[in-house]
Structure formats: C-alpha cells, structure tokens
Amino acid sequence: MDTSSPSPFVNGETLKIFVGRRVRTVVQVQRNEGGVLVGQSTDGHQLTIRGATDAPESPHYMEVIGIADSNQSIRAEVCTDFGENFDAGVFNGLCKLANETFKPLFL
Numbered sequence: 001m002d003t004s005s006p007s008p009f010v011n012g013e014t015l016k017i018f019v020g021r022r023v024r025t026v027v028q029v030q031r032n033e034g035g036v037l038v039g040q041s042t043d044g045h046q047l048t049i050r051g052a053t054d055a056p057e058s059p060h061y062m063e064v065i066g067i068a069d070s071n072q073s074i075r076a077e078v079c080t081d082f083g084e085n086f087d088a089g090v091f092n093g094l095c096k097l098a099n100e101t102f103k104p105l106f107l
Contacts, residue, residue: 005022006022007022007023007024007065008021008023008024008098008099009023009024009025009091009094009095009098009099010023010024010025010068010095010099011025011041011042011043011045011091011092011095011096012041012042012043012044012045012046012047012072013043013045014095014096014099015041015045015047015068015071015072015074016071017099018068019068019069019070019071020067020068021067021068022065022066022067022068022077023065023066023067023068023074024063024064024065025041025042025047025063025064025074025095026041026042026061026062026063026064026082026086026088026091027039027040027041027042027047027049027061027062027064028040028042028058028059028060028061028062028086028088029055029056029057029058029059029060029061029062030046030058031058032052032055035050035051035052035053036048036049036050036052037049037050037052037055037062037076039062042088042089042091042092042095043092043095045072046072047072047073047074048072048073048074049062049064049066049073049074049076049079050069050073050074050075050076051066051075051076051077052064052076052079053076053079054079055079056081059084060081060082060083060084061081061082061083061084061086061088062079062080062081062082063078063079063080063082064076064078064079065077065078065079066078
C-alpha cells in the first residue's frame with residue numbers, strides 16, 4: 001500500500017476543507033456532459049468530476065480519488081464503479097467521523 005500520498009474521505013460538505021489536496025469520495029452518477037461527470041455526494045451536494053474516463057451510467061455509484069479543485073469539483077485520477085447498490089448513509093457517516101476534531105471525553 002502506498003502511503004506517500006494519503007487521500008482523506010470527504011463528502012460534499014467537507015470537500016471545501018481540502019481544496020488543492022488529494023481526496024477520496026463516492027458520488028452517485030447523475031449525468032455525463034462531454035467528459036465532465038455530474039454526481040451527487042452522499043450528503044446531497046452536486047459535485048463536478050473532471051477527467052472521469054469510462055464513467056458508469058446513472059444511477060451507479062462511483063468512487064473518485066483526485067485533487068479537489070474547488071468546494072464543488074474534483075479532478076479525477078482514479079475512478080471505480082461501485083454499482084447501483086451502495087449504502088451512501090454509511091459512507092457519509094464515515095466522512096463525518098473521519099473529519100471530526102478529536103474531543104477528549106474527560107477533562
């Protein structure tokens with residue numbers, strides 16, 4: 001496993017924190033507009049994925065690893081078709097947990 005370039009799990013809400021950095025997310029494909037994929041993040045945000053070659057058809061879910069260009073777009077490096085059956089709620093929960101600030105239980 002290559003750990004030299006980690007990619008945090010993000011949803012639509014947390015993407016803005018990582019602009020300019022490599023990220024990992026899952027979107028539900030909505031449409032492909034001439035090589036630019038439009039998808040819905042697991043928390044309901046519309047995201048634009050550039051460079052998503054061989055993108056699956058709607059309503060498939062797709063994992064995207066790439067560079068966050070803005071708070072609503074990613075320049076894809078790797079895309080993986082996850083099929084039509086994917087638990088978006090579980091992934092969204094993982095994103096929230098992965099990006100929370102550590103809060104001690106005891107002070």
